Amino acid sequence: MQKKKSAPTMKDVAREAGVSLGTVSKVINHKPVGDEYVQKVKAAIEALDYHVNSYAQGLKAARTNTIAMLIPTTDLPFYGKLVYFVNRSLLKRGYRMLLCCTDFDHSLEQEYIDMAQQNKVDGIIILSYNPSPVISPDLPVISFDRYLNQNIPVIACDNYAGGELASRKLKELGCKKVVLMWEGATILNEPDKRRAGFENGCRANDLDYELCLFEDGHENDAFYKFIDEHINNGHFDYDGIFCVTDTLAFKIRTYLEEEKKLHIPKDVQLIGFDGIMNFGACGYTCSTIVQPVADMAEMAVELLLQDNTRIKPQLVCLPVSFAEGGTTLPA
Secondary structure, three states: OOOOOOOOOHHHHHHHHOOOHHHHHHHHOOOOOOHHHHHHHHHHHHHHOOOOOHHHHHHHOOOOOEEEEEEOOOOOHHHHHHHHHHHHHHHOOOOEEEEEEOOOOHHHHHHHHHHHHHOOOOEEEEOOOOOOOOOOOOOOEEEEOOOOOOOOOEEEEOHHHHHHHHHHHHHHOOOOEEEEEEEEOOOOOHHHHHHHHHHHHHHHOOOEEEEEEEEOOOOOHHHHHHHHHOEEOOEEOOOEEEEOOHHHHHHHHHHHHHHOOOOOOOOOEEEEEEOOEOHHHOOEOOOEEEOOHHHHHHHHHHHHOOOOOOOOOOEEEEOOEEEOOOOOOOO
16 A cells, blocks of 8 residues: 655755755744745745644644634524624634534533633633633633623623613604513623613603513513503504514514514514624614624724733723614604
């Protein structure tokens, strides 16, 4: 049996180019060296089909240029969009992403954290629903939307301002009585502030409101039952709805239109939260409070890779905006 040919090494490249091993190393690591040597080394690399083992190279330098991102799911549009922009921000800095989808499983999330640390990643970006993840204090970490500990910065949109903006928009568009439809995690996180912002905004704008609140994991029927109980003679008791996410807004809109034969936005105006686009980025799925996802991703990556910053901010809130998506009346 013919022995399998081993992959070329840096020594082979040096021999082919007729230069020292040190010169090859400088060219590969983009360090100053004469143009003549650069051309010789590049020609030898191409001739031998030599490939740099960037992982081994990173281990020698105590860096792997790999960042782990832990996310609950990519099945929902907001999470997928966040992953896309984080990956784009990493790529332009020469880093790779190790993507881990936890499926909201706390034990699986911890396994991914341990795996990432064992594989010597340079940092972790995490959106966690685990009450107590265990992460090495020596590893740089950035959290989206949730406080983990005093050493881990949190990146979020201004959820409070977003809730207040939703109430103000509904008031400006003529609503007299509104309801907040909310489904949320049992652990405290930044999106909880949407409720506080909305309630305070309603009070400040003298807008009559009620709350319809459920924890994650309930059936959609709970919201539908609430709607059924507030339909009288074909009319809904509320002329405005603020949903805590665009995903929930889509479900509520579908139920109101298809099951209750109400017209959106003529009979009921509806605002969601997140800024989810229709397929092909052709407009928003509903009128919505838009999270600046690209800016949030860029800020997370920038903070994570700032080695020379001794003290990092505990919380970074980025501004939100309102976008019309067909579920509110024209201003």
